[in-house]
Amino acid sequence: MSELVNSSTQTAVPNVQPPAPQTPLQEFWVHFRQNRGALIGLFYIAAIFIISVFADVISPHDPIAQARDMLLTPPAWLEGGSWEYILGTDDVGRDILSRLIHGARLSLFIGLLVVSLSLILGVSLGLLAGYVGGVLDIIIMRIIDIMLAMPSLLLAIAIVAVLGPSLLNASFAIALVSLPSYVRLTRASVLNEINRDYVTASRVAGASPLRLMFIVILPNCLAPLIVQTTLGFSNAILDMAALGFLGIGAQPPTPEWGAMLAEALQFVQRAWWVVTFPGLAILLTVLAFNLMGDGLRDALDPKLKQ
Numbered sequence: 001m002s003e004l005v006n007s008s009t010q011t012a013v014p015n016v017q018p019p020a021p022q023t024p025l026q027e028f029w030v031h032f033r034q035n036r037g038a039l040i041g042l043f044y045i046a047a048i049f050i051i052s053v054f055a056d057v058i059s060p061h062d063p064i065a066q067a068r069d070m071l072l073t074p075p076a077w078l079e080g081g082s083w084e085y086i087l088g089t090d091d092v093g094r095d096i097l098s099r100l101i102h103g104a105r106l107s108l109f110i111g112l113l114v115v116s117l118s119l120i121l122g123v124s125l126g127l128l129a130g131y132v133g134g135v136l137d138i139i140i141m142r143i144i145d146i147m148l149a150m151p152s153l154l155l156a157i158a159i160v161a162v163l164g165p166s167l168l169n170a171s172f173a174i175a176l177v178s179l180p181s182y183v184r185l186t187r188a189s190v191l192n193e194i195n196r197d198y199v200t201a202s203r204v205a206g207a208s209p210l211r212l213m214f215i216v217i218l219p220n221c222l223a224p225l226i227v228q229t230t231l232g233f234s235n236a237i238l239d240m241a242a243l244g245f246l247g248i249g250a251q252p253p254t255p256e257w258g259a260m261l262a263e264a265l266q267f268v269q270r271a272w273w274v275v276t277f278p279g280l281a282i283l284l285t286v287l288a289f290n291l292m293g294d295g296l297r298d299a300l301d302p303k304l305k306q
Contacts, residue, residue, distance in 0.1 A: 031299040034134075038295020041288035048285060052105035059098035060086075063255040067093035072271045090274045091262060096274065099255035100281050106256050107237050107285065110171055114236035115229055117175035122182020123225065127213045129183065130190025141187070144180045152177040153242060165248040174239045178232055185228055189221035223300040227293055232291035241282050257282050 017192070051058060073089040074081045081088065087097040124298035129140040147155065159173035193199060194217065202216045212276055242260025243249030250298045252259065 028299050032295050035298055037291040037296040038298075041295065044284065044288040045292060048104050048288075049108060051101055052085065052108050055101045055105045059095075059101040060084075061095040061098040063099045063102040064253040067095075069093070072267065072274070074271070075273050087277050088271075089276050090260075091267055091271075094253075096260075096277055099260060100257070100277060102255040103257045103260065103278070104285075106167075106250065106254070107240070110167070110174075110240045111236045113171050114175045114178060114240075115232045116201040116233060117172070118178040118182055119225070119229055121175075122179045123186050123218070125179070126183045126186025127190055127218065129185040131194065131209065131213050131217070137187075139181065144183050147177065148180050153239065156239060156243065157246070157248065160243060160248045165251060167254065169252045170240060170243045170249040171236075174236055174243070177239075178235065178256065181228060181232075182225070185224055186221060189224060190217055193217050193220050226300065227297045230289060230293035232294055234286040234293070237282065237289070238286050250258030 041257070067085075067089065070082070070085060070089050070093045072091055073085050073093075075088045076083045076086045085095050085097070087095075087100070089095055092100075125140050129137040154165060156170070156173040156177045159176060160170050163169040163172070190213075199212065199216055202212055207216060241250055241258030241261070243263045244256045244260075247259075247262055250256035250259045252263065260278040261282075264271070264278070268275050
């Protein structure tokens, strides 16, 4: 009887295995995909990237070829349109869809060039200002304050006016006016990390100043810089479109979205499609980068993780 009582009181304990710990990348993806806007932005940017890589294959026409018998042809679904030119043509008979596709390649190239220059120079100056401090910090930050005191677009226009209107000069000007945000963000992150125990331990172990700045401190400052880099893409695309619209960026017949807007401005009332589609391309691309930047901020900042 006692054996029956003992056997009845014993309950089977299930063999429950603890969940496997997530890697930092898996944890990031779990938090990132909770933001649907960020996912939509990511998929849109991936689609734009694929389109820009295979632009020569995807575009139905040469972006600078002119069909003189198809001037200002409306989109295919409107009366008078042709499915040969799905989004219509501009005032000299160039296919708008093909120009938008090649313009995507140009916009991503500009964004990558501008962000790379701004990131390299801004992070280097921010590290020097935050780590070295003293007179060097004062000089760098006063220059940055002067740059922030001037409107960025006007400063970019002034730089392009001095260097001459071209795509590369406009990219350099935008990269230069984008420096302050990277410098200030890097300096603030360095000042927040420089007195922590791991930095002190590395300094006591004999690490050189360059190793302390770029190997020890910089990796712990990357989270806000990644978010700023993403948002920098959208700002670069928007600023380049503005310079192209003013005629000091990409020069005709380069298929650049801002230049397409400037060339079609006089046809707004009688040919709305020549302005609407480049404007939508700029709007959606900038919006996608901003949405993805918000998602990266939420996923990389521990205080914002839900």
